[in-house]
Amino acid sequence: MPLFDRDTSIFSDEDVLREDYQPESIQERDEEIDTYMASLQPVINGAQPRNLFLYGKAGVGKTAVTRYLLSHLERDVDAYDDVALTVVWLNCNNLSSSYQVAANLVNELRPPSQQISTTGYPRQTVFDMLYTELESIGGTVLIVLDEIDHIGDDDGILYELPRARANGYLSSVKPGIIGISNDLSFHDSLSPKVKDTLCEEEVHFPPYTAGELRSILEQRAENALYETAYETNVLSLCAALAAQDTGSARQALDLLYKAGDITRAADETTIRESHVRDAQQALERGQIRQGMMELTRHGHLALAAVLSIAISDETPARVREIYPEYSAIAERFGTKPLVRRRMHDHLSDLAMQGILKRYARNHGRSGGQYYEYDLDVTLELALDVVDELEDVDISLEAVRGAKLRGLR
Structure with a gap:
């Protein structure tokens, strides 16, 4: 038996779902x-x-x-x-x-x-x-x-x-x-x-509505997928999820393509709503990973500081607790630390991108108002990204040191 066989159940022409595909006609514009x-x-x-x-x-x-x-x-x-x-x-x-x-x-x-x-x-x-x-x-x-x-x-x-x-x-x-x-x-x-x-x-060009995205997906699916390769509600779900998030046709097409990939990998023949949900999670993880990779140098350093504290199981942490860790990591790798306010701006950016969680605390007159931060991604994902960074030799040394401290 051959090791590889042609796909005969899911994709009839998967290139139709790729970003560089140019359709013969443009829908909904x-x-x-x-x-x-x-x-x-x-x-x-x-x-x-x-x-x-x-x-x-x-x-x-x-x-x-x-x-x-x-x-x-x-x-x-x-x-x-x-x-x-x-x-x-x-x-x-x-x-x-x-x-x-x-x-x-x-x-x-x-x-x-x-x-x-x-x-x-x-x-x-x-x-x-x-x-x-x-x-x-x-x-x-x-x-x-x-x-x-x-x-x-x-x-x-x-x-x-x-x-x-x-x-x-x-x-x-x-x-x-x-x-x-x-x-x-x-x-x-x-x-x-x-x-x-x-x-x-x-x-x-305004964002697409769910109905417009459904129309685009129908056109692409007709040429990309076999007729019996997907359940009726799959296209509507992909369209709805993309419309609720960005209104992007690319996101809707990526969801359908990834759902087909997941179905094929599972050796199944029909894309179901559960496959779309799995695709959504996988793509969101990939987007967050890409966002983490594209941070500025000080964004990476701020992330490493929170990661180091999280490994020690000391999060959520206040800025006053994160800043010394950030400063130590920056100085260890030859970077002049930003002032605390500017470092806090980077933490806020990380929270806006869904990489960190930010909690507003109010302890009244005695404690005042302040923010605490924690990872909003898995520890494994954050460690993987930090390990791959090229622009900053971010302290896996420091992170691993923190991990050892946490294990003591």
Whole structure:
């Protein structure tokens, strides 16, 4: 018998449930698509493209709709001899400045043998390189900046590119910017000169409702799962859980995919509601783990301090009890401790992310008001994450020392 066999009971095409799958049609975004298409109309007319910004939480269709419409736009402009369209995509995750965005755009436009370093050049030199590459393309160029909010306050590229033609840097090319942001307040944080220069159109993508998510899941399940692979209520449950949490189609699809995985691993042939509940727990654990891994250095140190105290079974603990442990761990690993108030801010952030529990205590006039903190994740998960940290050599030494102290 072969060690591996094709799946013949759950997934007919599981790639349909993956994040990078592009559906042939977009469900439940008709109004947003209509607004988006109106903003893209100048391109097909051969006119200067409008700058367009899309706002909405992760998983609500911003990138999927953009890929869908731009793929159709690229195909449709072929019918017109006086329009030449190029689309350039750049994900700005991990890019924190306009300089980095410009340098990475240069590399997107250049062949692998002519890539530049993303550091070390004068700012204007990098922009000049970008203008040269754009001029060599000519025609209309739509620059899609996904997760543009990662550049923070350094928004100069959103000022420079729209003004490049007026300033004489570009002549044969008509650039347009499509910015995609998960931060609903990103527009408010832009500098006044950028707002004036962009003159952008905005499309807001609200969270999906449970009914809309159910419709999306039905479309995907029809192509991803065998007809008898899931009970009737499974799609409704996935939709309801995602709608109650984030309103994200990605979350709903992940729930269905994980539930199918759990069903397959159990050597069962039908996805049931219990599998969805198990999938929800597994995904939440994974999200919390990822959130813990992505903490700042001092966030990791604050977590290690609470973990050390928790191992000694001395939690919930007050800030005045956590701070000495945090300071000792930080100093042991060559990091200057923050003042107590700033360390408390990190504890509050950990509580907001569901990593710590925070208890408000009120002992009246004699004891006053204060907070206590405890782990809101299992001790095993916290230890696993601390053990994997790369940016901080967090004191598994200190944590293990605390554990030994707790065992005495």
